[in-house]
Amino acid sequence: MAPSRPSPGPARVAVLGATGCVGRHLCAAFAAEGSEVVAIARRYVPQVAAHRFLPLDVAGSTVGELARVLARERVDVVVNATLGWGEELHYTNVQLVERLIGALARLPSPPRLVHLGTIHEYGPVPSGTSLSEDTEPAPENPYPKAKLIASRKVLDAVRDGALDAVVLRVANTLGPHPALESFFGSLAVRLRGTDPATGIELTIADARRDYVDVRDAVDAVVKAARTTRADPLVNIGSGRARGVRELVDELVAAAGLPPETVRERRGEVHSRGADWIQVDIARARGLLGWHPRYTVGESMRAMWETVCADQPLPARQPG
Secondary structure (H helix, E strand, C coil), X not given: CCCCCCCCCCCEEEEECCCCHHHHHHHHHHHHCCCEEEEEECCCCHHHXXXXXXXXXXXXXXXXXXXXXXXXXXXXXXXXXXXXXXXXXXXXXXXXXXXXXXXXXXXXXXXXXXXXXXXXXXXXXXXXXXXXXXXXXXXXXXXXXXXXXXXXXXXXXXXXXXXXXXXXXXXXXXXXXXXXXXXXXXXXXXXXXXXXXXCEEECCCCCEECEEEHHHHHHHHHHHHCCCCCCCEEEECCCCXXXXXXXXXXXXXXXXXXXXXEEECCCCCCCCCCCECCECCHHHHHHHCCCCCCCHHHHHHHHHHHHHHHCCCCXXXXX
């Protein structure tokens, strides 16, 4: 299937959740391809200094207030890269999307919406399954359940003719400037201050999961923003399930540490992720002309280099 693209030219893109670990990459990627970026988030961070910044709580705004902001900014594309956990689960993942859909519907010429969902919306599947867009979602945990509700609201609006939008269900990401609360982001920080002679013990899930480089995921978003009136649901991943232990070893190697630095500790892992995740990326290839470019080794090296640059070494304890 050949991608259907609008006429080339500069675009004005509003990125919601612009200060998050994916949002910052999105702002930079859209700016690099010549678009004007409006970075929208509750609080400013220096990483978005190059872009126009609007401090706005989208979920806390009324539909009318949000519609007026988007109309005033004259944006061609809105990317929803917001994320909420814990007490903000419904507020950020569902209420925000309800307000956003309502605001876009009020505009005379609504901008295209690219909504970032998660591959976890499908829930657990049997080992060996490749998750296609036709897989019936059946999530078991609160976070993917909330994300699924939001994605379905966007898809319903598209099918009703109210919006030109696409939902990208994205696999977990690796690469530069990771979320420090993520498994590999937190592990990189721990390795930063680890003495190889001592090493660390880690309980590692006996699981195989699909991870995609954040730069590849962002490239898919940029392509989806330019591909209008096409299929409204696309899965994004590397297309391959990898063992978590294998990925840990890749990060250790990227850090230049000996393989035995991380010793596996026995115990049960309480993880939000499924034991098997592999993404079918055929639609992304055909519809968006997209494919992953970065290897796991390249992703882990970029992760390690940016964590080293961004995070100070922990203070040594006197002993």
